[in-house]
Amino acid sequence: MRVSLFIACLTDLFAPDVGMAVVTSLEYFGCKVDFPTAQTCCGQPAFNNGFPADARTLAIRMLDVFQDADYVVTPSGSCCAMIRAHYPELFHDDPKRYDRAVDLAARSYEYVEFLTKILKVDLSNLSLPEDEKFTYHYTCHLRTLGASGASAIALLKQLGGASYTEMEKADQCCGFGGTFAIKYTDISGAMVRDKVQCGAATGADTMIVNDGGCAMNISGGCHRQGVPMKVRHISQIIAAAIEHSAQKKVVGV
Amino acid sequence: MSGVLTESKSSGTRVSLPVFRSDFMADAHEASTDIRLQAAMDNSVTKRDMGRKTTLSELPDANALRELAGQIKRHTLDHLDYYLELLEANVKRQGGQVHFAADSQQANKLIVEIAKRTSSKLVVKSKSMVSEETELNDALTEAGIEPLETDLGEFILQVDHDHPTHLVMPVVHKNAGDIGRIFEKYFKTDYTDNAQVLAEMARVHLRNRFNEADLGVSGVNFAVAETGSIVVCCNEGNGRMCVSRPRIHVALMGMEKLIPALDDLPVFLKLLARSASGQSLTQYTSIVSGCRRPGEIDGPEEFHLIVMDNGRSRILAGEYRDTLRCIRCGACLNSCPIYRKVGGRTYGSVYPGPIGALLTPLFNGLEKHKHLPHASSLCGACFEACPVKIDIPKFLIMLRGDQVKAHITPWVERAIFKLWTVGLRFGWTYRFSQIAQRIGMRLLMDKQGWVKNLPPPVNGWTKQRDFPAPAKENFRRVYKRYRQNQKPSGRH
Numbered sequence: 001m002r003v004s005l006f007i008a009c010l011t012d013l014f015a016p017d018v019g020m021a022v023v024t025s026l027e028y029f030g031c032k033v034d035f036p037t038a039q040t041c042c043g044q045p046a047f048n049n050g051f052p053a054d055a056r057t058l059a060i061r062m063l064d065v066f067q068d069a070d071y072v073v074t075p076s077g078s079c080c081a082m083i084r085a086h087y088p089e090l091f092h093d094d095p096k097r098y099d100r101a102v103d104l105a106a107r108s109y110e111y112v113e114f115l116t117k118i119l120k121v122d123l124s125n126l127s128l129p130e131d132e133k134f135t136y137h138y139t140c141h142l143r144t145l146g147a148s149g150a151s152a153i154a155l156l157k158q159l160g161g162a163s164y165t166e167m168e169k170a171d172q173c174c175g176f177g178g179t180f181a182i183k184y185t186d187i188s189g190a191m192v193r194d195k196v197q198c199g200a201a202t203g204a205d206t207m208i209v210n211d212g213g214c215a216m217n218i219s220g221g222c223h224r225q226g227v228p229m230k231v232r233h234i235s236q237i238i239a240a241a242i243e244h245s246a247q248k249k250v251v252g253v
Numbered sequence: 254m255s256g257v258l259t260e261s262k263s264s265g266t267r268v269s270l271p272v273f274r275s276d277f278m279a280d281a282h283e284a285s286t287d288i289r290l291q292a293a294m295d296n297s298v299t300k301r302d303m304g305r306k307t308t309l310s311e312l313p314d315a316n317a318l319r320e321l322a323g324q325i326k327r328h329t330l331d332h333l334d335y336y337l338e339l340l341e342a343n344v345k346r347q348g349g350q351v352h353f354a355a356d357s358q359q360a361n362k363l364i365v366e367i368a369k370r371t372s373s374k375l376v377v378k379s380k381s382m383v384s385e386e387t388e389l390n391d392a393l394t395e396a397g398i399e400p401l402e403t404d405l406g407e408f409i410l411q412v413d414h415d416h417p418t419h420l421v422m423p424v425v426h427k428n429a430g431d432i433g434r435i436f437e438k439y440f441k442t443d444y445t446d447n448a449q450v451l452a453e454m455a456r457v458h459l460r461n462r463f464n465e466a467d468l469g470v471s472g473v474n475f476a477v478a479e480t481g482s483i484v485v486c487c488n489e490g491n492g493r494m495c496v497s498r499p500r501i502h503v504a505l506m507g508m509e510k511l512i513p514a515l516d517d518l519p520v521f522l523k524l525l526a527r528s529a530s531g532q533s534l535t536q537y538t539s540i541v542s543g544c545r546r547p548g549e550i551d552g553p554e555e556f557h558l559i560v561m562d563n564g565r566s567r568i569l570a571g572e573y574r575d576t577l578r579c580i581r582c583g584a585c586l587n588s589c590p591i592y593r594k595v596g597g598r599t600y601g602s603v604y605p606g607p608i609g610a611l612l613t614p615l616f617n618g619l620e621k622h623k624h625l626p627h628a629s630s631l632c633g634a635c636f637e638a639c640p641v642k643i644d645i646p647k648f649l650i651m652l653r654g655d656q657v658k659a660h661i662t663p664w665v666e667r668a669i670f671k672l673w674t675v676g677l678r679f680g681w682t683y684r685f686s687q688i689a690q691r692i693g694m695r696l697l698m699d700k701q702g703w704v705k706n707l708p709p710p711v712n713g714w715t716k717q718r719d720f721p722a723p724a725k726e727n728f729r730r731v732y733k734r735y736r737q738n739q740k741p742s743g744r745h
Contacts, residue, residue, distance in 0.1 A: 009677070012728040013687055014721055019728035020735065035732055040677040046670055048631055050653030050662065054674040061678065140632035169299065173590040177630025182713035184628050186278075189717025190285040190594040191630075220718035223703055 001119075003031040004069035006062075006108075008076040009041045010212035018212070021239035022075050022111055028242045029119050039065045044082040045178050047090070056090050063087075063100050071118065072108040075235055077141035077211045080110040085144045110141070111235055112210060116151045126241040127160025134164050134237075135204035137195065137218065138171040139211040152210060152234055159241050165202040169194065174209075176217040192221035199229055206230040208237065269356065269564035269616040270602045271388055273416055277624040280599040287596075290426060294593045297425050302587040304531020305638065311533070312523065322520050323642035326578035329478075329511050330569060336478040336511050337560065343481025347543025349556035353508075357387035360561045364389060364470065364503055365396045367557055371501050373398060373467035379485065379492035380404035381472025382420060382581055383507050383561065385603045389470070401466070403459050403491035405452060412439045418597025418605060420583035421529045426596050459491065469495035469553070473506035474580070475521055476558070479514040482542040483558065486525060486535040493539045502544065502553040508560045509569075509577040521580060524640035528584035564616045573648060576611050578641040585635035585645060591628060600625065607635035607645045611652070619656050626652035665710070691723040698722035 003026055007019045026033050043058035062083070066072050074080050087101035115121045134156055138149040149170070156162050175181060175191025195218055199207045209215040209231050219231035274280055284290055309315040329336055341351045354360035368376060376393055378384060378400060390400040390411065402411040406424035410417060413435045417423030424432070429446040436451055437444040440458070445451065471492060475484040483504050485492045496502050512518060518540075526532040544556035568577055586592045586606030597605030601622060602613045610625040626649045635645040656662045676686040697704045704720040706712065714720055 007728050009683075009687075013690060013723045016724050016726060016728035016731045020731055023732065023735070035729070037729060038680055040680070040683040043677075046674060048650060048653075049666075049670060050650060050655070050657045051667075051670045051674075052654060054670055057674055058677055140630070140634070143633040143637050171634070172593075173630050173632035173634065175590070175630060177632070180627070180630045181717075182711050184281065185713035185716045186282045186285045187591055187594050187628065188630070190291070191590050192718055194291075194590075194594075216721055217718065220703075220714075220720055223719040224717070 001031045002070045003033050003073050003114075004066055004071065005033060005035045006039060006042075006066070006072050006074040006076075006079065007035065008074060008079040008212055010216065011076055014216060015212060015233070018075050018233040018235060021233065021235040022073070024239040025115075025235055025242060026073065029115070029121055031119075036065050036069070042079045042082045044079060044086075047082065047086055048178055052090060055086075059087055059090055059101070060097065063097065063104055066104055066107070067100075069107060071114065072104070073111055073114045074108070075111045075210070075212070075233055077110045077139050077145065078213060080108055080113075081141040081144035083108045110145060110147070110210070111233075112152045112155065113145065113147055115155065121155075123155055123158035123238065123241065124160075126158075126238070126245050128162055128237070128241050129244040131161045131163070132206060132237075133202075133204045134162055134206050134208055135167045135199050135202040136164070136170065136208045137167075137174060137199070137214060139209060139214050140173050141211060152208065156208065156234065156237065159237065162237070165204060167198040167202045167204075167207075169198050172198075174214045174218050174221075176211075176213040178213065181217060188217075192217055193225065196221045196225055196227050196229075200227045204229060206232050206237070208232060208234050210234055268618065268621065270386055270604070270613060272602055272617070272621070274598060274601040277599060277601060277622075277628065280601075281595050281628065284595040284599050289428070290596050291594065293426060293428055294596065297422060298419070298587045298593055301422075301530055302584070302638070305528055305584055305587065308527040308531045308533055312527075315524075315527075318520060318524060319640050319642050322524055322640055323578060325512060325517050325520060326580075326641050327575065329513055330509065330574055330577055333508070333511070333569065336513060337508065339478040340476055340481060340511060340558075340560075343478065344543070344556075344558050345481070347481045347556075348546065349481065349543045349558055352557060352559045354559055354561040354563070356563045357561065360387050360505060360559050360563070361389055361392035363557075363559055364505070365392055365398065367501065367503055367555075368393065368398050368468050369396065371467065371555070373499075373501060375462065375466045376400045376468045376470055377403050377463055377466040377491075377495050377499060378407070379469070379471045379487060379495040380407050380421075380423070381470065381505060382417075382603065383472055383505050384470065385417060386507075386563065387505070387561070389505070400470075401459075401462055403463070403489075403495060404487070405455055405489060405491075408455055408459065409435060412436075416598075416603075419586055420581050420604070420606070420608075422583070426598065463494050463498050466499045468501040468503060469497075469499040470503050470505060471495050473504050473510050473558075474525065475518060476506055476511050476560075477513075477515050477518065477540075478511055480542060482515070482540050484518065484522075485539045485541065486522070486537070487539075488530075488532075488536040490537055493537050496539055496541050497552060500553060501555045501557070502541070503557045503559065504541070505559045505561065508562050508565050509579075521640075525580060525582055528582040528638065528640040568615050572651065573611070573615055575643055576608070576615060576648060578643050579608050579612075580641060581608075582640055584638040584640060585643075588634040588638035590632060590634065591630065595628075607649075608643070611645060611648050614652055619652065619659055619661055623656060623661055626656065669710070687723075687727055691727070694720070694722045 043055035047055035091097040174195040175188035181188040393400040433446040545552035592606040
C-alpha cells in the first residue's frame with residue numbers, strides 16, 4: 001500500500017520525532033511511504049481567521065502536491081479536518097477544483113483513523129519497553145472528522161505494558177485554537193491549566209495528544225506548571241513498541 | 254400582517270440588543286482568574302453537559318432526531334411569512350389577539366398599553382429571554398406598573414438588580430451563600446445558605462403575589478402555527494401560574510419561534526429538556542390555546558401574542574438564517590470550554606455563550622462586539638451539542654471573514670496573514686521561514702529547550718505557558734537522511 005505523508009508545518013518544525021514515528025510504524029505495517037517535499041501548509045490558520053482567499057491559495061498547492069497519492073496520511077488531526085471538511089467548501093464556486101478537493105478529501109486520513117479503518121492493525125503482539133500509565137486528550141478535530149477517541153484508546157490498550165485511565169473533561173478543548181491561544185491568552189491559559197490538572201490527577205506518566213498544536217499547548221502548560229507528565233503522539237508510543245519488539249527478536253527473548 | 258418585515262430590513266446596523274458590558278478583554282481576564290466562578294461552572298454547567306449526553310443516549314437515535322429538528326426549523330424559517338400568517342389566523346380563531354412589533358420598544362409599548370387598558374398594577378413574569386432582550390421590566394416600572402419575576406433564578410436577579418448569565422440557569426454565577434445574603438437583606442431574615450430554606454422563602458412570597466397579579470407575561474418556547482397554540486416549558490410551575498392565574502395573559506415571542514404543526518412538537522420536547530438540563534421532559538409543559546371560552550370557569554379573559562422582529566428579519570434575509578433555528582436550550586453554553594471559563598457576563602449582552610457570540614454581533618453590528626467571533630478555539634463542542642444542528646463554528650468563521658471584508662480586523666493582522674500566505678506559498682520561502690523561526694527561537698530558549706518569553710506579537714503565548722523551541726533539525730532533513738542511509742536497498 002502506497003502512503004504519502006502530509007507532515008504539517010508544526011510537526012515539521014517542532015516534532016520531527018513524531019513524523020519519523022509515523023514513518024517507522026507505517027513501514028512496519030507494510031506501507032510504502034513517500035514524502036512529497038513540495039508540501040507546505042494546508043491553510044487552516046488563514047481559513048479559521050476569515051481569510052478564505054489566502055487559504056485557497058495554499059489549498060491549490062496541496063491539491064497539486066497530492067494529486068497522485070493513493071492515500072494521504074497525517075499525524076495532525078486538525079490539518080486532516082481542514083482537508084476533509086473545508087477544502088470542498090473552499091472551492092464551492094470552482095467546479096474543477098471542487099471535484100479535485102472532494103477527491104483529495106476522500107483519500108486523506110488522520111494517522112489513527114488510517115491504522116484502524118484502512119490497515120485494521122492489531123498491536124497485541126507488541127509491547128512497551130517499560131510499563132507505562134496513559135491518559136488521552138480527545139483532540140477536538142475528531143468531532144469534525146466524525147471520529148471519537150475510542151479507536152486511539154483501543155489501540156493503546158492492545159500494547160503490552162500500557163494501562164489507561166480516562167481523565168475528567170477528556171473531551172474539553174485544551175485551549176490551543178491557533179491564534180486564539182495568543183490573542184485570548186487569559187482564556188486559553190485557564191483552559192490549558194484545567195487540561196493539565198485533569199491529566200495530572202489521573203497519575204498518568206504520559207498524556208496522548210494526537211495533534212501538533214494541542215501537544216505544544218499542553219506540554220508548554222505542563223512545563224510552566226511544573227507537572228512532569230510527558231505529552232506524546234500515539235505514533236511515538238507505537239514506534240517505541242515496534243523498536244522494542246524488534247530488539248527482543250534480535251536477542252531471542 | 255403588518256409591514257414589519259420590510260420595515261426592519263432597512264434598519265441597517267441599528268443596535269437591537271441591550272449592551273451591559275463593553276470591555277471584553279478586561280472581563281475575560283477577570284473571569285478567567287476567578288476560581289470561585291470556575292468552580293461554580295464545573296458544578297452546574299459541566300454537570301448539565303454530562304446529563305445531556307446521558308439522557309440523549311437513551312433515545313434510539315438522537316442524532317437523527319437532531320437532524321429532523323434542524324430540518325423542521327429550517328423549513329419553517331424558509332417559509333416564515335406563510336407560517337406567521339397561519340399562526341396569526343389560528344390564534345385569532347382561538348379568541349386571542351396577535352400584535353406584531355418591529356422592535357423591542359414597540360413590543361414593550363404594546364405590553365404597557367395592554368396593562369394600562371386593563372388597569373393592571375402587578376405583572377407576574379415567567380422566565381423569558383426575549384423579555385430580557387426588550388428590557389421589559391424597566392419599561393413596565395417606568396410606566397408605574399410593578400413587574401415581578403417568578404422564576405426563582407430570575408427573582409433572585411431582580412431583587413439583586415443583576416442580569417442572567419445563562420439562558421436556562423440565569424443565576425449560575427451565584428452560589429447559595431451569595432443568594433443567602435441577598436435574601437437576608439430583602440426578606441430581613443437571618444442569613445442561611447441552605448438552598449431548600451431559601452427556595453421555600455421565595456416560594457411562599459411568590460405564591461401570595463400570584464394571587465394579587467392582574468397580568469401574566471410569559472415567553473414562548475414554541476408557537477404552533479397549525480393550532481395557534483403556544484407552548485411554555487418550565488420546571489418550577491411558575492410558568493403555568495403566569496399563563497393561567499392572572500386575568501390577562503400576554504405571551505412575547507421572537508418571530509422565529511414557530512413550528513408548523515402539533516405533530517412537530519414531540520420532536521422538540523424530546524430534545525429541549527434533554528439538551529438544556531439532562532431531563533427527559535420539563536416538569537411542566539403547558540400548551541396554551543387562546544383564553545377562557547364562554548361557559549368556562551377559569552383561565553385568563555384575554556390572550557395577547559406579541560410577535561417581535563427586532564432585527565430578526567435582517568438575519569433571516571442573509572447568510573446567517575440558520576442561527577435563527579435556536580431554541581434557547583443552553584446546551585452550547587454548557588458544552589463550551591470558553592463559556593465555562595469566562596461565564597455569561599463577559600459576553601456583554603443578553604445572549605451568552607457560543608450562540609450569543611453569533612447573535613450579539615448579528616443583532617448589534619460587527620463593530621460593536623468585535624471580539625465575540627474570535628474568542629473561540631473553534632473546538633466544535635457547541636455544534637455537537639446543538640439540538641437543531643446550528644453549525645456555530647462555521648458561522649463564527651464567516652463573521653471573522655465579514656470583519657476582514659469590512660476592515661474591522663486591524664490592518665496589522667491582515668498584513669501578517671498576507672505575508673504568511675506568501676511565506677507558505679513557495680518551497681523556498683517555506684524553507685527560509687522555517688530556518689528563521691528555528692534560529693530566532695533557539696536564541697531565546699533556555700538550556701532545556703523552552704522559551705519563557707516570546708516577543709510581540711506572539712507574547713500572548715508565553716504569558717500563560719512555555720513555548721517549545723524548534724527541533725535542531727526539521728522533519729524533512731531527518732527524513733532525507735533516513736532515506737539516504739537506506740539507499741542501497743531501495744529507491745525513494
